[in-house]
Amino acid sequence: MNLLLAVVVGTLYGAGIFMVLRRSIVKLILGLGLLGHATNLLIFSTSEVVRDAPPLIKTGETSLEGVFASPLPQALVLTAIVIGLASTAFAIVLMKRAYAIMGTDDVDVMVTTEGS
Amino acid sequence: MANHHTSSNRLWILGLIPLAFAAYFFLQLEGVASGQFLQFSIPWVPDLNVNFSIYIDGLSLLMSLLVLGIGGLILIYASGYMAGNAKIGRFFFILIFFMIAMLGVVVSDNIFLLFIFWELTSISSFLLIGFSHESEKSQKSAQQALIVTGLGGLALMAGLIMLGYIGGSWELSELLAQGQFLDGHPAFPAVITLIFLGAFTKSAQFPFHFWLPNAMAAPTPVSAYLHSATMVKAGVYLLARLYPIFGGSDTWFFTLVIIGGITGMLGGWLAWQQKDLKRIMAYTTISALGILVFLLGVGQKIGTEAAVLFLFVHSLYKGALFMIAGSVDHETGTRDVTILGGLRGKMPLTMVAVTLATLSMAGVPPLVGFVGKEVIYEATVENVDYRVWLTAVAFVMNFFNVAAAAAILYMPFIRSQPADTQLELDHTHEAPWTMWIGPLSLGILATLSFFFVGSELFSGQLIQGATEAVYGKPAEIKLYALPPALTIVPILSIFTIVGGIIFFAVQGRLIKAARAADAAVSRFGPESGYFAGFDGLLAGAASITLFVQNGKLRRYVLYVVVSFILFVGLPLFLNFGALSWRLSPPPLLYELIVSAVIILATLMVTFARSRLAAVAALGVVGYGIAILFLYFNAPDLAMTQFSVETFTVILFVLVLYRLPAFKAITSPAGRLRDVIIAVLAGGFMAMLVLLVTAVPQSQHVIDYYAQSSYPLAKGQNVVNVILVDFRGFDTLVEISVLGVAAVGVYALIRRGVIRGLSRGERGES
Numbered sequence: 001m002n003l004l005l006a007v008v009v010g011t012l013y014g015a016g017i018f019m020v021l022r023r024s025i026v027k028l029i030l031g032l033g034l035l036g037h038a039t040n041l042l043i044f045s046t047s048e049v050v051r052d053a054p055p056l057i058k059t060g061e062t063s064l065e066g067v068f069a070s071p072l073p074q075a076l077v078l079t080a081i082v083i084g085l086a087s088t089a090f091a092i093v094l095m096k097r098a099y100a101i102m103g104t105d106d107v108d109v110m111v112t113t114e115g116s
Numbered sequence: 117m118a119n120h121h122t123s124s125n126r127l128w129i130l131g132l133i134p135l136a137f138a139a140y141f142f143l144q145l146e147g148v149a150s151g152q153f154l155q156f157s158i159p160w161v162p163d164l165n166v167n168f169s170i171y172i173d174g175l176s177l178l179m180s181l182l183v184l185g186i187g188g189l190i191l192i193y194a195s196g197y198m199a200g201n202a203k204i205g206r207f208f209f210i211l212i213f214f215m216i217a218m219l220g221v222v223v224s225d226n227i228f229l230l231f232i233f234w235e236l237t238s239i240s241s242f243l244l245i246g247f248s249h250e251s252e253k254s255q256k257s258a259q260q261a262l263i264v265t266g267l268g269g270l271a272l273m274a275g276l277i278m279l280g281y282i283g284g285s286w287e288l289s290e291l292l293a294q295g296q297f298l299d300g301h302p303a304f305p306a307v308i309t310l311i312f313l314g315a316f317t318k319s320a321q322f323p324f325h326f327w328l329p330n331a332m333a334a335p336t337p338v339s340a341y342l343h344s345a346t347m348v349k350a351g352v353y354l355l356a357r358l359y360p361i362f363g364g365s366d367t368w369f370f371t372l373v374i375i376g377g378i379t380g381m382l383g384g385w386l387a388w389q390q391k392d393l394k395r396i397m398a399y400t401t402i403s404a405l406g407i408l409v410f411l412l413g414v415g416q417k418i419g420t421e422a423a424v425l426f427l428f429v430h431s432l433y434k435g436a437l438f439m440i441a442g443s444v445d446h447e448t449g450t451r452d453v454t455i456l457g458g459l460r461g462k463m464p465l466t467m468v469a470v471t472l473a474t475l476s477m478a479g480v481p482p483l484v485g486f487v488g489k490e491v492i493y494e495a496t497v498e499n500v501d502y503r504v505w506l507t508a509v510a511f512v513m514n515f516f517n518v519a520a521a522a523a524i525l526y527m528p529f530i531r532s533q534p535a536d537t538q539l540e541l542d543h544t545h546e547a548p549w550t551m552w553i554g555p556l557s558l559g560i561l562a563t564l565s566f567f568f569v570g571s572e573l574f575s576g577q578l579i580q581g582a583t584e585a586v587y588g589k590p591a592e593i594k595l596y597a598l599p600p601a602l603t604i605v606p607i608l609s610i611f612t613i614v615g616g617i618i619f620f621a622v623q624g625r626l627i628k629a630a631r632a633a634d635a636a637v638s639r640f641g642p643e644s645g646y647f648a649g650f651d652g653l654l655a656g657a658a659s660i661t662l663f664v665q666n667g668k669l670r671r672y673v674l675y676v677v678v679s680f681i682l683f684v685g686l687p688l689f690l691n692f693g694a695l696s697w698r699l700s701p702p703p704l705l706y707e708l709i710v711s712a713v714i715i716l717a718t719l720m721v722t723f724a725r726s727r728l729a730a731v732a733a734l735g736v737v738g739y740g741i742a743i744l745f746l747y748f749n750a751p752d753l754a755m756t757q758f759s760v761e762t763f764t765v766i767l768f769v770l771v772l773y774r775l776p777a778f779k780a781i782t783s784p785a786g787r788l789r790d791v792i793i794a795v796l797a798g799g800f801m802a803m804l805v806l807l808v809t810a811v812p813q814s815q816h817v818i819d820y821y822a823q824s825s826y827p828l829a830k831g832q833n834v835v836n837v838i839l840v841d842f843r844g845f846d847t848l849v850e851i852s853v854l855g856v857a858a859v860g861v862y863a864l865i866r867r868g869v870i871r872g873l874s875r876g877e878r879g880e881s
Contacts, residue, residue, distance in 0.1 A: 001698070001701055001702070002806060002809040003697060003698065004703045004711055006802040006803070006805035006806050007711070008711050008744075009801055010798040010801050010802025010803075011714075011715045012714075013797060013798040013801040014794045014799070014801075015718045015722045017673075017677055017793065018790055018793075018794035019721070019722060021673060021674060021790040021793070021794070022670075022790075023782060025775075026727060026772075026775055030721055033738075033764070034718065034721060034734070038801070041741060041744070042804070044745070044748075044753070045808070045809065046808050046809070046813070048813065049748050051701070051748070052749070054749040054750070054751055055749070055822075055835055056832055056834070057825060057826050057832040057833075061826075062827055063823045063824075063826060064823075064834060069748065069749035071838055072817060072818055072838070074752065074753055075835050075843065077753055078753055078756055078839060081756050081760055082756065082850060083853055084760070085760045085854075086853055086854045086856075086858075087857065088764055088767075089857060089858075090857045090860050090864075092764075092767050092771050093767075093771070093865060094864060096775070099775055099776075107670060
């Protein structure tokens with residue numbers, strides 16, 4: 001199972017890095033999105049993957065018993081997803097402003113905040 | 117240039133302190149000469165073999181006397197010379213700082229202590245050369261001196277550490293007691309080269325001599341003290357100190373004789389062409405340092421004796437001459453010998469001093485310089501193998517010194533002022549007493565030394581003690597004021613003086629041609645090399661900076677990723693065996709399908725031609741991951757991911773129509789490079805997952821949450837309990853981040869609305 005996740009994570013990272021190396025700012029932000037997904041999945045995959053055993057305490061019990069999915073990476077990833085949303089939203093709006101002001105979407109040309 | 121501040125200046129009193137110390141050292145002379153060396157040691161950093169250990173034998177004592185005695189006179193002189201200068205306090209501070217450092221160099225027994233003091237002299241020299249720090253010339257000269265001597269210092273440190281390591285001791289006295297223990301050792305060439313580099317840079321030997329004339333940018337008391345009488349002799353001192361270890365080897369003989377000979381002759385050749393009094397003296401100082409190195413190379417009893425005697429002689433006359441050059445500058449406003457003249461009547465006491473000093477420099481009796489020159493010729497004549505060569509080289513060096521001495525005495529002082537100059541000297545008068553007492557004292561000392569040269573005190577204790585310390589064996593020294601017999605030596609002396617004076621008389625005709633020749637040659641000289649190296653270094657640094665930091669974001673990302681592959685990815689790859697390749701539990705069909713969809717959608721994001729398709733594909737990736745979360749028992753993650761992904765896609769689509777379409781702007785080669793890098797990085801990240809899952813996870817923390825969630829927080833969803841209870845503050849901060857981002861988004865959008873139709877929003881896409 002970890003092999004499967006490894007392939008997905010590797011693909012996401014490779015594609016994300018390729019995209020942040022593009023000159024178009026749109027692709028750059030798409031790349032950041034891919035890197036975010038990749039990282040979430042990477043953190044998630046650090047624990048043993050199990051099926052049909054969510055980290056929920058059954059009614060009537062007071063603790064998780066037997067085999068259960070590790071709650072710790074899930075808590076971390078949950079935070080990361082939300083933070084990712086914040087930064088992606090900001091980046092998208094910033095990209096729009098940058099294009100509006102500088103008149104270019106080429107990050108190599110965006111060297112000042114003045115119009116080119 | 118009359119000085120009105122002199123009367124109010126009492127700083128000369130400071131000069132009495134080193135003189136008192138010099139007197140104390142002088143009282144130790146008899147004991148030290150008879151073998152009772154002064155020695156003590158305080159542990160400093162014993163674990164690193166660094167001790168504050170002092171060892172004063174005959175050589176150290178002679179050097180200490182010069183450092184303190186001339187130092188005292190210099191302080192008195194400087195109180196007059198620098199009077200009225202706003203920075204005089206700082207000047208005295210650095211000068212005294214140097215004095216202590218230089219004293220430390222010549223009395224240190226511990227190798228590290230010696231090195232620390234050695235570097236402190238370089239630093240104080242830097243500060244003093246750059247004393248007029250407003251002047252760009254001073255800055256450059258100071259920097260040059262520091263770089264040259266500092267690099268040499270590094271070499272020296274390496275050499276000394278190797279020496280101590282091989283010798284098994286970090287105290288010079290113990291190393292010297294082992295004699296030539298390094299002979300035949302495989303590290304011998306390395307050690308001797310490194311130590312030579314340190315000594316040659318410090319003592320301005322060819323090809324490192326160029327910093328010394330530039331160091332004349334310093335105020336004249338500094339030139340007199342550091343750059344002629346003491347600091348530049350540190351390299352000579354070090355060579356003399358290590359003579360018992362290295363002396364006698366062929367490497368030692370040939371290197372020192374050749375380098376010293378070249379330096380001595382080159383310095384002499386360049387000296388007589390100069391117009392500036394201080395530059396004349398700077399080049400004759402280089403010449404004298406060359407002679408000293410040459411004599412140490414010649415070695416044996418007579419060579420070391422000649423070196424010790426000439427060290428003493430030179431410090432006396434050159435210290436005096438520099439002070440006189442400063443006095444002339446101070447009283448007339450110039451140091452240009454071509455326009456000076458007639459100072460003999462106007463500055464009578466300085467005239468006496470300059471006469472004594474130049475006669476000593478030229479080696480004319482009744483000055484001790486005469487004896488010094490005799491012994492130099494004795495040393496070269498006594499060498500059986502290379503008698504003619506060595507004597508010829510010594511003759512050339514001495515000959516130029518005579519010519520330079522004649523120029524210093526004749527042009528500003530004896531002759532009448534040339535009629536065709538603008539310089540007004542009618543109101544020039546004698547310098548204040550603080551400024552003539554030093555040179556005059558040194559001149560009288562040189563005279564007294566001549567008359568008492570054969571005395572027990574002078575030859576039997578001072579010179580013999582120092583010579584024995586250098587030579588490493590008992591040596592009976594007997595010096596004569598006048599040669600006891602008419603051998604080849606006094607004849608050579610006479611030829612030197614007569615030849616030098618004749619050369620001086622005709623030099624006016626040669627000077628133009630000589631300067632032209634030097635200008636032509638200097639383009640290929642070591643100083644040009646220094647500047648070429650310096651400029652090259654700056655240009656190299658600039659080009660590397662421009663390459664690494666070219667202001668393009670992609671370039672920075674590229675460096676980060678490539679560094680990651682090299683420094684994180686490679687070790688991972690080398691650790692290939694530790695990876696976990698388990699496929700258990702075996703993936704179910706729908707898990708495989710979702711994963712395949714994610715991968716395909718990812719590739720589509722990357723290669724889509726249309727922006728909308730790329731954004732849609734990114735959404736598919738996000739939903740796919742959400743479904744994976746759902747499969748793998750993370751319902752909270754799945755739900756969050758679904759909503760976040762929806763929001764992101766909507767936001768993207770809303771903004772997208774304001775942006776231009778994709779176009780291929782990178783070259784195919786550039787795209788290929790990026791693909792390779794991306795594939796490598798992705799591959800390594802995949803391996804990271806395999807490596808991480810190969811390590812068994814610590815169950816401790818997980819168990820804590822699993823056990824405590826319900827009893828402590830009354831929550832059944834452990835993930836939620838962690839977020840809102842156990843790590844509640846983290847979540848609070850996270851929400852703050854969301855709030856800040858929201859404010860930022862709002863601000864950016866509002867601004868756009870207010871600005872109305874700016875260029876990009878007019879629909880250029």
